[in-house]
Amino acid sequence: MSDAAILTVHARQAARAVRSQMFTEELALQILLQRRNEGKLPFLLPADEIEAAFRAELEGLAVDSRLQGFTWGDALTSPANLKPSSWAIHKVLPTECTGLLYGSWGTCKTFLAIDWAGAIANGSPWQGRATKPGTVFYLAGEGEGGFARRLRAWEIGNGGAMANLAFREMPNVRNAHELAALLVDIDQLAVERGDPALIVLDTLFTALNGGEENSGKDMGEVFQAMRAMRQRFKCAVLAVHHTGHDGDRARGHSSMPAGVDVQFYIKRLKFDGPGHALELTNPKQKDGREGDPILLCTESVPLPGLVDECGNVESSLVIRSPTQKLVENMKAKADGAREDLAVMQARAVELKAQGYTLKQIGEELGRDKATISRWLKD
Secondary structure: OOHHHHHHHHHHHHHHHHHOOOOOHHHHHHHHHHHHHOOOOOOOOOHHHHHHHHHHHHHHHHHHHHHHOOOOHHHHOOOOOOOOOOEEEOOOEEOOEEEEEEEOOOOOHHHHHHHHHHHHHHOOOEOOEOEOOOEEEEEEOOOHHHHHHHHHHHHHHHOOOOOOEEEEEOOOOOOHHHHHHHHHHHHHHHHHHOOEEEEEEEOHHHHHOOOOOOOHHHHHHHHHHHHHHHHHHOOEEEEEEEEOOOOOOEOOOOOHHHHOOEEEEEEEEOOOOOOOEEEEEEEEEOOOOOOOOEEEEEEEEEEEEEEOOOOOEEEEEEEEOOOHHHHHHHHHHHHHHHHHHHHHHHHHHHHHHOOOOHHHHHHHHOOOHHHHHHHHHO
16 A cells, blocks of 8 residues: 555544544544554655544545435435344344443453454354354453453353454543553454454443542533444443442443443342353333343363362353253242232232221331232223
8 A cells, every 4th residue: 555545544534533522633644643653554645644634534524424414304304214123242232332241249240241242243142142243352450460360251152163253451431542552442442353352441430540439520522432432343332330229220421321321230140050140121222122131150160270279170150051940940939929929919909998098008018008909991
């Protein structure tokens, strides 16, 4: 490729980033000059020639935008604009979204994120659901050592390498320069390895880089960075996070649910069996119905060649499909809960017939008035 062609490609990328409001013009120019200094652009290109190419691409996009104008409603609903849903993991994770996977300590959030990453990177089914293959970029708060153990366990447990995955420690995505550099790095790796299908931020707290979880401004900056990644690469961007004190809501500012397109909540279940029993629910799915709960298990996998100081082979966890014992256990609990509910509803009808008010029935059965009212209507 000629020097002029290389410059055009980079200038067009920078212009598109400005038009999509990811970068300012000043920052985009700085990135172009930095690419030249790093040898990614021809080193002898003068700064004014780089700027001229950038300005030309910027103006070209502006003309295209003005020519496009508005689209009328009847055209919006034409078959060409009505596209079916697209999934990175069928009926679980959309191909183009920002998402949050959250749970309390010890609920295997990272193990699940790695399991999703492996299925997408290898194009293999996840829990019987088809995946759309692509490159996975994993940004982690811990170093390579801890992540490598979990990744190796996944490879052993799934019988093969996770080849199409790129890992690095979390940059400060709230900083415009670091975010810009990250997007450039992903762009360049994508040329070699293929387009991104999933970018994981593990964890959201690490991505805050000293910011406050309860600050709408700080959280908003992280979500803005996630949206920039989604818009740039047309892929799923997933942050791993913890729950707050109430146990079933993601920790942090009240605006958080509105900040992402999809949410997933994972929790441990009480189960007398090997490994951990987990339940994954989908509290939010922006463009569709929330998914049904998914039961999962964990399995301990030995790591051959990794021996501790006492001579014991170390191990890590992998995500598995639920065992038959767990399925039967959960079915029995659900049947029992339905029976208990039926008894309470029948008792509410009896108390109503005896002249009890909704408030009195609620106090008797330990339910609020709205629930009692709904039972009596049913």
